[in-house]
Amino acid sequence: MDDNRLFAKGLAFPPFEKSKREPHASNPGGSRFMRYEAPSSTKAAVTLLMKEKGKSAILAGGTDLLVRMKGGFIEPDLIVDIKRIPAMREIKKTASGFQVGAAVSGNELGRSVVKKAWPGVVEAANLIGSKQVQGRCTMVGNMCNASPAADSVPALVAAGAQAVIVGPKKKRTIPVEKVSTAPGRTSLAKGEIVESLLLPKRPPRSGDAYLRFIPRSEMDIAVVSAGVNVVLDAKGVIKEARVALGAVAPTVLLVAPAAKAIIGTKLDDEALDKLAAACSAACSPIDDKRGTIEFRTKVAGVLAKRAAKIAYQRAGGK
Amino acid sequence: MAYDTNYTGQKFKVVGTRPLRPDGVDKVTGRARYGADAFAPGQLVGRVLRSPHAHAKIVKIDTSKAERLAGVKAVITSADLPDLTNGDQAMYDMLVNCMAREKALYDGHAVAAVAAIDAATAKKALKLINVEYKVLPHVTDVDEAMKPSAPVLHANMFTEGVEPKPAKASNIAKRTEFGHGDVEAGFKEADVIVERSFRTEQTHQGYIEPHACLANVGPDGQGEMWVCTQGHFVYRNHCAQLLGMDAAKLRVTASEIGGGFGGKTHIWAEPLALALSRKANRPVKLVMTRDEVFKASGPTSSTSIDVKIGATKDGRITAATATLRYQGGPFLGIWAELGAMTSYACYDLKNVKTVGYEVVVNRPKVAAYRAPSAPMAAFAVESVVDEVAAKIGMDAVEFRIKNAAKEGTKSSYGPTYGPIGIGPTLEAAQNHPHMRAPLGKNQGRGMACGFWFNFGGQTCTSLNVNPDGSVTVAVGTIDVGGSRASMALIAAEELGVAYENVRCVVADTSSLGHNDMSDGSRVTFSSGMNTVIAARNAKKVLCQRAAKMWKIPEDAVTWEDGHAKPAGANAGDFPPLSLKEIAAAAANTGGPIAGHNEFVADGAGVSFATHICDVELDPETGATRVIRYTVIQDAGKAIHPSYVEGQYQGGAAQGIGWALNEEYVYGKDGRLQNAGFLDYRIPVCSDLPMIDTVILEIPNPNHPYGVRGVGETSIVPPLAAIANAVSNAAGVRMTHIPMSPPRILKALDDKKARKAAKAKAA
Amino acid sequence: MSGVHVSTTINGDPIDFVCDPDEPLLDVLRNRLGLTGAKEGCGTGDCGACSITLDGELVCSCLVLGAEAEGRKIETIEGMADGDKLHPLQRAFISNAALQCGICTPGFLIAAKALLKKNKNPTEEEIRFGLAGNLCRCTGYDKIVRAVQEAAKEMRGA
Structure with a gap:
């Protein structure tokens, strides 16, 4: 059919x-x-x-x-x-950060300790579908569907999250951006399951944010989206950054030039404009029922700017 | 019996109050039974195989493998539905739409159907049907379809309504024209002329309940059908004709209906369910999936419209024209004609001319959608009206008031108006606080007017007074939005009994004479008027019985406040007899007491509305939010004001969705890309503000209570009102509906580019 | 296909059923158990008409397999009223004319009840976003939002 x-x-x-x-x-x-x-x-x-x-x-x-x-x-x-596997239902705080089981629902994640450390990631995951869908959907499922428009993925990529993969062979851990290889395709081999996601521990003065564009206020797939994660120095200057874009290419993009555009800045207007330009330059979408090339390319920059401002503010930047 | 349908201006006791609806408890507890909620002993599951091609010759269909699959009880193709339409083109089109014959005419066109013991088996069986197609060139765009080079859908389609009759077949099915005066002369008188072209994309009614039926035809040729429909009598008539059954032998019972908005006024898969049941000799339940609903039932037209309006500096419209091209899917429709009729219905014009073209394309058969065709025409006309007003420097409302139709105006589509509400709705808008509320940054306000004819139609109603004095009203009009409450209110009003003592039911097709559908905003008008008449007839019987009980002449008894009373002092001195007392004695005074009526309800009052809308734009993304919305509409008389408000709000919400986000998206392959609620974006709760309503009551002189239809007019102004608001906020005229974020952003960017080019040139 | 035997609790009653391994819980409720209050508007989680709660979580029953219900607690619209006493939300929907055709009503009631369990005094915006997973095509949502506000007030004893 x-x-x-x-x-x-x-x-x-x-x-x-x-x-x-x-x-x-x-x-x-x-x-x-x-x-x-x-x-x-x-x-x-x-x-x-x-x-x-x-x-x-x-x-x-x-x-x-x-x-x-x-x-x-x-x-x-x-x-x-996999919902009856106890390990997959857990959220653990570890020495190196957080471990989120593959069967943890959006609602469970939203109620968890992860929200305070990674508000952008949790907000992204909580944007998937409706309240009804939030009672069921998982970040790992969202990631393994390998859609470039998946809401949680740009936020996870910006966060530098890792996927823990179990299978017949040795357990392995790979960056989230390496999971999807093409729309609907993943790098998982037969018998492999993503057991959990690892989110790093937060240094001081760090913040993340995720924004997507949808035509309605709810219940839509991202037409274009952006996740931004920053760490500031004591003076409020961005010392580390990761910027990821969704729905503008076959897979979620980690855009290094966009991060570079804001590192070393206090996110002044010039830095924001450079960030937007770098994001737009990284896009290679096409026209479809959800949006045009022109629209996605332009709005990718707009969203990256807006998300960067939120992330910067969350990190304590002024 | 003689009866008076004229407006009486009576004072009401219960009409106009807001009692609880009789079907409320069933609907909040999950007990109400809709199309898919019925079960029959031994029932099978029906499923339909649909064309994946926009346009294709059906070379061969091999069903043998499917027939051999265990659990499959019947497989049908068009061969099982022989043509019994006897040269009636409209019926033949219906037959072709239900099941493709020589050609598949759109993506989703039914080509075969199966009945099996369960859904899984039926699904498997569909895969085993082998259809050999010869794919043909297709066309889905209305303007493209009109070009001489377009692939022609029907070799026997020659444009009707043009002289001489064209020699070459085309996709232009029909031309219609309306108007009066001399538009050329009128444009010469104008100081300002605005001319623009507009486009609107195809939208779907979007009822939440998919089409569903449970069909049961026995070897004796008798059948029953449970179905969600807006008109069970019409479904009965059409299905019986297509299947070669007597109408009397097909008893159709209407389920509760989960929304229709015009989409359930046409038969779709019901004849297939009946044919499957007949072949399998078992009941067959057939429920469409959501993507079948989108692909193969009921969208409205996509359109292309040109409008030209001229006016003098002092604000008088001197001439107005419109050319309207509406696609009807693969069959001749009446859609452009309705657009051409409604375009200028709000205005008093000396010179006006509208031309409509019915166009066929490879898209699903267009069905009525709430005031069908009027919203698109209003969008184009009301946009230009706003622009003309701006050009002569006149307030948009003032300009409309100056040109509004009134009692005695010869309408642009022909008839001369009686008392109408366009002027009062405009004045109410002018005086509404919404009009003067301050606007913030990136916000814009728009307003627009809308018109709908409303309909009367054939109606047959029975009112029965039960032995205990309670009253049953049996109507043949489907309750789509609370009309059983309205009918009960009307019967209670007439008989002088409590609302709670009346129960209104929708009777099946074997219990009443023919009723037209619940369409044309006709139910409260026509079935309501019929309930008044039936109740008055029952009152006559009640008076006769009282006369018998008192042993006085019939004409010496009158009915007052729910009681029979002696007409005067000469009639005798008897204490009043209540309806209950007369009912209790009925067995000894002549038997059951009832009132009936059947008629064509003429005189449906035309209806007008004015809407006001505020929007806020995000200039960086083109996103729009409606932040305030006010509906002002003439109801004639609101029988149950809550459900009148509900019609106003629901129409506005559908219009908002249409204006901003809803559209059918076709790929280059002619296939529908967004056949689901995920990507066909109807408004969700968080998209909308509260929708304020103002009910005006300008009585319809042709109804005893003054009722006009209210259901449809509310969807007519929103496209235009929102387009005017967005255009005002964006500073650029929006001419393509929906005004989706990419379209708005592009319009803003183009405006910036034009400005920059201008600055550079300067 | 081999059937899966499932023991579950629906509206407080112990229920056993056998279903296909790929059969949505919505189909089980409607076709095997006669609980047709949950409606199929889309079958893909986009309309909310089939809303139920599963171990207290609001879900679309079209996106749950019947087989997953083993040992779980399910609440449907049929269990919302307490005998002949309607839930305040049910009463408020009727008195506010918050339904026209009524097909979306069971889903809205289940979702609204779940919303008020989490948030006893929601703002209009919270109600609107809380119910965004339920489509209504008749009302424009105005009267639905008002009904939820009224029921919330009553339930708070305000």
């Missing part, structure tokens, strides 16, 4: 609509032996995924997976529900 559901909830990015599935592809009967499993450990989940010969899908919040299944874009033979 063909419809736009693949792109629902930020699953993929319309400019790269390469999914020209045959509208009535032959898959007579579909999967006849579909199974639902809810293992209680990560190890068991990995084993299930490794053993499955057909297609498997990981169910965290399900707010993307069920939409894809309804649209007929995916017909898994095995659904592995």
Whole structure:
């Protein structure tokens, strides 16, 4: 069945609509032996995924997976529900920062200690879908859908967040920006699951922010978005910065020149203009049902400026 | 029986109050049953296979594999729906739309359907149907479709309404023209002329409940259908005709309806469900998915409109013209015609001419959407009216008041108006505090007027007085927004009983004569008037019975305050008899007491509204927020004011969505890209402010209580009012609806570029 | 497909059902359990008409698998009134004419109840954003917001 559901909830990015599935592809009967499993450990989940010969899908919040299944874009033979794995439900404060389990919902994250340290990340995650969706959706699910328009990802990338991946082999940790390789594609191998996300510990005088543009006030996919994370020195000068953009390229972009434009400044107007210009220059979107090239390119700069101001203020800058 | 439908100016006891609606408890507890909430023994699940192509010849359909799948009970194609339309082109178009025959005419056009034991099996079966298509060139844009080079949808379509009849087939189905006077002469008298072209994109009614029905046809040729519809009698008539059944043998019961706004005045998949049921000999439940609703049911037209208005410096419009091109999907519609009729209905014009072109394209069949066609025409006309006013330096409201139609005005579409409300709504707007409230930075205010004809139509109603003195009103008009409460109020008013003692139900098609649909804002007007008449007929019977009980002549009894009373001192001295007492004695005085009426309700009063809107723009992103909104509309008489306000607010909200964000987006492949509530953006709660309402009551002389329709007019002004507000805030005229952020940002950037170029040249 | 056996609690009652592994909870409620108060407006989490609570969290039942309900507590519109006593929100929706066609009403009531549980005295803006996941096409939301304000006031005992 063909419809736009693949792109629902930020699953993929319309400019790269390469999914020209045959509208009535032959898959007579579909999967006849579909199974639902809810293992209680990560190890068991990995084993299930490794053993499955057909297609498997990981169910965290399900707010993307069920939409894809309804649209007929995916017909898994095995659904592995990870919500009954205790480790995946936890938010831990560690020596190096925070660890957020893969099955932590938006609401749980919003109520957690992470909010104070990483307000931009939590706000981004809490923008996904509706209040109803917030009761279910997860940052890891949002990331693994590999949509360039995913709300939490630019904020995570700006934050320098890492994904902890478990699988049949050794546990590995990679930067969030390395998870998605293309719309709807990730660098995960068969049997691998993202178990959690690591957010670094906050130094003093640090702040982050995320803003997206949507035509309505709620319930939309980002047409363009920006995440900014800054650390200031004692004088209020930006000494570290990371700027990420969403929905302007096949994957979320970490824009080094944009960060460079504001490092060493107190975010004066000139720095802001340079930031906006660097962001716009990094964009390579195309026209689609949600926005135009022109619009995305321009508004990427506008949002980056606005997000930078909020992040700067949160870091204590004046 | 003789009855008086003229306005009586009576004082009301319960009409105009706000009692609780009778279906309220069911609807807040989840008990109310909608289209998809019914079940029948042994029911199957129906699903429809739809064309993935915008335009394609159907070479072959092979259903054999699907038929062999275990659990599949019936598969149908157009072969199962033979053409029984007997040369009736409108019925034939309906048949073709329900199931494609030689060609698929749009993305989502039904080509086959299955009935199976469950949804999963039905879904599998659809995949096993093999359709061989020959893809044809397509056209989805209204202006493109009119070009001589456009792919032609129907080789037998020759433009109607032009002389001589064209020799070449085209996508221009029909031309219509309205107006009077001499526009050329009128433009010569003008000091100022403004001419502009506008575009509006296609929008959907966006009812939250998808089309759903439960069809059951037995081998004896008798059938039943439970369906969400705005007109179960019309659905019955159309389905029966397409399936070759007697209307009497198809009993249709209307479910509660989860929104329609015109979209449920047309049949879509119902004939397929009936055909599947007939073939499978089992009940079939067919519920559309949301993307089917968008792709294959009921959007309104996209349009392209040119407007030219001339005026003198002192603010008199001397001439006005409009050319309106509306696409109707792949079939001839009446949409441009309605646009051409409504364009200038608000104004008293000496010279006016409007021309409408009905255009066919490879998009779904257009259905009525709340005051169909009027909002787009009003957008174009009211934008230019604002611009002309600005050019002659006159206040926009003042300019409209100067040119407003009034009693005795010959309307631009023909008839001469009786007492109407355009002037009063404009004066109310002028005096409304909203008009004088200060505006902040990046904010703009706009206002606009709107008109809708309203409709009367065929109506058949029964009112039964039960033995215990309670009253049942059986109507054949679907309750889309609280009309059962209004009917009960009217019956209570007439009979002099308490509102709580009256229950109004929507009867099925076997219980009443034909009723037209709940469309044209006609229900409270026509079914309401019919309830008045039925109640008055019942009162006559009640008086007869009292006369019998008192053993005096019938004409010696009158009805007052819910009681039969002797007409005068000569009639005798009897204590009044209550309705309850007369009802209790009915078995001995002649049996059941009832009042009926059936008629065509003529004289629906035309309706006008003026809206005021404030917006705030984000000049860096083009985002717009409506920050204040006021609706002023003439209701004639508000029977239940809460639900009148609800109609005003709901229409305004739909108009706001249309003005700012809603639109069908088609790809180059002719396929709809946003067939869902995620990317077809209807307003959410946080998008809107409170919507203030002012109900004016200028009685309709053709209704005993003065009622006019109220449901549709409220969607007519918003596109224009918001466009005027945005144009005022942005300092640039917006001519393309929706005014989505990319369009606004581009307009602002273009303005800046023009300014810069001008400065450079200077 | 092999069915999944699920034991769950719905509106306080113990309920067992068998469903397909990929069957949304909404379909289970409506088609297997006869609880048709939750409506399918979109099936993709965009309209909120199928809102329920799952272990107290507001969710769209179209985005939950029936199989996930094992051991959980579900509340639907059918369980909102206390016997013949309507919930203050239910009363306020009727008295404020906050429904026209009523198809979105069950979802709005469930969402509004969840909102008032978290925030006893929400501002108009908080109500509007709190209910942004529920689409209504009839009312323009005006009377819905007023009904929630009135019910909130009553529930606070103000």
